Amino acid sequence: MRRNSPLVPYLFVLPLICLLAFVFGLSLIRLVEFSFKQVRGIDGPWIGLRNYELVLGQPLFWESVIHNLKLFLTIPVMVMVALVLALLLYERLPGWRIHRTILFLPYILAIPIIAVVMKEMFQFSGPVNAVLTALSLDFMVLDWIGSADVALWTVMGLIVWRETALGVILFLSRLMALDESLIEAARLDGASWRQRAWHVLIPQMRGVIEFFVVISAITMLSAVFAYVYVIGGGRGGPGTATMVIELYIFNALIRTSLPGIAAAVSVLLFAVSLLLIWALFRVRRREEA
Amino acid sequence: MTTTARRSPTGAGMMDRRRLLQAGAGLGALTLTGGLAGRALAQTPTLDMWWWGEQELPGLQAYLDKAIAAFTEAQVTPMLQDTAVVISQFQTAAAAGEPPDLQYLWNGIYHMESVWLGYLAHLDGLMDDGLLAASNHGPLSRFDGHVWRMGWYPLPMPWYYNKDLFDKAGLNADAPPATWDELLAACEALKTAGVEPFGGGVQDGYWAEWYITHGLSQNLDSVGDAVNLFIGDLDFREPRYHQHWVKLQELRDAGFLNKDMASLGLYPGIDLCVNGQLGICSSIGTRLPADAKTTNGRIGCMVLPVFGQGALAGRPVVDMQGMGIAAGSEAKEAAASFLNFLNQPAQLASFWEATGWIPAASGFDDSVITDASVKDLWTRWGKGDPITNITNLMPGQFYEQAAIPTGQNIITAGMSGEEAGELAARVAQEWRDFNPDLVEKYQQWASELSAG
Incomplete structure (x- = not known):
């Protein structure tokens, strides 16, 4: 084959494509196949769409979906907090390097570690309520992880605290790469800090903000298992107050011996994630056009 | 080459012919014996054993290591399993045709599902019949006329009460409450004395399960009744089958449950009672030796005070952990031999x-128990007239989606006992819809259990 043949680049990546197809493609095909079977052990009879019917007709599934959707509320909070912190750090306030490290620290720690520590902190008889009581703020003393009304909000708080760190680092990296002459020009024209941030800096950060939003959306949809597993006592509790789709899948597969059901929900989750990514690319393409 | 490595030109240090021959003969003999030993080792069966239990009974691993070293008929390779995968790991391996020879088995449905899937071998005919019967495997290990599991160690399930706190509240520490009214009166007295009366920790869910163990059984006439609730022959919406949740609601409404119950796990909740911060809590017998020592014998054991009308009301509960042999094992005889070995008096000691x-095992010489609390527990629970833990009959789906959420929601979210019954009935129906292939097996199991 001639070196300048258009097929050559594809041949270079072919081994990797084969490997990916084997690792992910095969699993995906098997997952879809399982979702149409009543699996016991590692196989079972074909039952058509029955698994999907059962899942979509079960209140617990929809409760899990709603909890995942509620977690989306953390995204605007994380974006705003991360933006403000990144802009403050960009101003190179005294000790900004240390602050940057401190802010990023939660993201370096494994989720189970911080979740276990937070669970201890937020127990009804734990340090958080003890401090609130000592400060005569008894009205703020809550059963943070034991109350069905509060537990999901506690999980959300923990997610915001940890995941915002990624936003800060992403935003700060983008800010560091901006052309400083524009900012200097705005400063010379008398623009205040708020005006510089709003009219000069943030518009140039649009791409990275979008990226962070999408990453966060995928996280809220399919990567919060460790948070709810630890905070919700391993079961999405109290009751079903912190049950999310990932935990639903885990329970179906591991605890209730229903691999077919777990596969059906996984396929649904995969489809929604794909839809989300597709929507993002579409929006970006339209903007670029 | 270094100087020191050089041979002496005079030949000093070189091996003479006789020594060379002797060394050759020695090496030959070594090779021969080594080969024979290797062949003998190759003929010794090897057994894979997947087990669990160190998590709830510290010291079990040390015991097993010693037992395995002493067992000469096979080479046993143990693997301690994680709690979350004890069942799924075995079932997946069995379905793939590569199960361990020996598998740790929880009671009831936790191994019966594997029986129905054909993953376990029945032990009658494999193990020594006398030793198998003496292992006290319990009624939930039987199905279709066979025994599928050996009993390994028992788990009596008492309710703890703190005798010092009973004294403080002016209650008789030697006569704990036996009826529901007596319990309410005791709780009131404890509360008045400034003590949180009743509870533990429900955050990880297990307390809710144990509460059903003690509560639901009070309105059942046989263990098979519990299965009938799941297969739909009985209904959780009938008042007697959700009365235990109504009683829990009663304790909540009276303010008798400890305030941090919803945010504490099971064991930290039990610790409250042991540490003198809680009057009464649900516990497990394996904890008692240590807890009795900590409190200098001031922990008492009782059954859940009676409110129900069923034949099982007021009887102590004893669960049983066990061990079985995989149907796919290629060394079933050797595996059975190992189980027989574990039941020898020396191993029990x-x-x-x-x-x-x-x-x-009944062959255990219990005269070695010296602690008065443990002795009392063993006399009344182990050797009394106990019932099995009925939550071991629960399908996993019911356990996760009804048994645990109901208890937690009553304690934390204002759910009523009646609403808990509604939820349980709905989830039982969902289980039947999700698992039509298992319902028939459950029906057979229920009829066998009801027949005794």
């Missing part, structure tokens, strides 16, 4: 020494 706890 070794179990006690390593764990400080009682093995299940």
